[in-house]
Amino acid sequence: MYQAKGHITKQAHVDIPAGTYEEQHGREGFFGPVSHLYHRHPPTGWTRIEGDCRPQAFHADRVETTGDAPTTLLENADVTLGVARRRGTPPYFERNADGDELWFTHRGAGVLETDYGQLRFGVGDYLVIPRGTTYRFACADECFFLVIQSLGTRLRQPERGLLGQYSLYDATTIRTPDLLALTRTEGEYEVRVRREGKLTRIFYPFHPLDVAGWKGDLYPWALSIHDFCPVMSHRAHLPPSVHVTLVGEGFVVCSFVPRPLEETPGAQRVPFYHRNIDFDEVLFYHAGDFFSRDNISAGMVTLHPHGVHHGPHPKAIEKSWSPGKTHTDEYAVMLDTRRPLHATDAARQVEWKEYYLSWQ
Structure with a gap:
């Protein structure tokens, strides 16, 4: 049952009683x-x-990043948050066997090469990479990313509810990979698979991104933070x-x-x-x-x-x-x-x- 006692305001966050400080205690x-509490201090x-x-x-941009995997700063059983730097185009490809990845571009620009094709990215872009995708960053300059890894179910869009399907961001703002002809040279190609903190290196005599076409509802995609429409x-x-x-x-x-x-x-x-x-x-x-x-x-x-x-x-x-x-x-x-x-x-x-x- 809804209750009210003492000095309060009719509308939360508006006309806070003089000499009090409003706190929202929610679940x-x-x-x-x-509930909203009105403290004297x-x-x-x-x-x-x-x-x-x-x-x-934490000064995340001062972290010394080394190795293939992003440097983890915060973690629990469901998710990790870290940072990564990428320069140029590495001679190998990556694949995460532990979970979906979300790369947020803080600095830099380039192309994300994947099984599904290529995604161009720039500052402010979210890059969603499903678990098991083979990919490689080709950076035009030094890139700095915030990296969130989901260790449970896949990353997905939120339910819009009463706001409707065009709220927050319209589906047309989402960018998906384009199948483009990649330069394929003779030689050996390496894919580095990350699983439970360890690397497995797989070698192929052909380019691993050799997909001629694809269809379905599981694929990498990009969204710019500049296309996010805040509810207000x-x-x-x-x-x-x-x-x-x-x-x-x-x-x-x-x-x-x-x-x-x-x-x-x-x-x-x-x-x-x-x-x-x-x-x-x-x-x-x-x-x-x-x-x-x-x-x-x-x-x-x-x-x-x-x-x-x-x-x-x-x-x-x-x-x-x-x-x-x-x-x-x-x-x-x-x-x-x-x-x-x-x-x-x-x-x-x-x-x-x-x-x-x-x-x-």
Whole structure:
């Protein structure tokens, strides 16, 4: 049964009672039961945190990437998040036997060569590579990618529900591979298969991408973050679940792109305080002005474990109502996971250890 006590507001995120700070306490990633609490102090007003739930930030673009596989920064039983650099065209091909891969292009451009043909990509492109696909990156310059690997079911598009099938991104914005004639020279060709952290090397006397045609509903595809259409309201700030772009087993991937700010006087224009119950929340900052966060730059990753509050930095709310401020100007990729994520040694080497104090 719905209940209400004390000093509250009629509409969540609008006209917060003076001297209070609104927090959203919700379940199931904002889809389940929810309450709003009005605190007398900011929920992030801690002086110190001891334990594993401390919010963390990492300079992902400073990671030393080596070897064939992406360098993993965060992981659990369902998903891994890492980064990768690619230069030129390697003399071998790759295949992941463990799960689907999502490569987000932070820097660079080139061609993704696959069994199904070629996909041109550039900055801001998501590249979905189904498990078992043979592929190779041919980069025109140095490329830097955020790489998310699904270890369970396949990556898929979200259900649109009442929004309809043309919301978020129209099917015509999705790009699929073109079968093009590849240069085939005599000699030996190598395919490197990754399975359970180990490599198997397979050699062929012919080019492994020799498909003359294909049909079906399983194939690599690309989507630009610039084609993502955010769901928004001019009257009240909406939860991050409206930005879901892809769904995997035990996690979702969301896109944050420039959007008009809320116009109703008294409406919050920045993310509200919440405890991340049921989900760990990861943000990769791609480009723009991340006005709800201080001292965050493009190429960084933040991790907010479930159980501990997070929300806008102290100056963000005031800054959001600056004269002439009408739109956000940021691009970011969010990963929300059901199971707790754990940082790897590679992540800890590039950690901003004082990040959890940045709300003071």
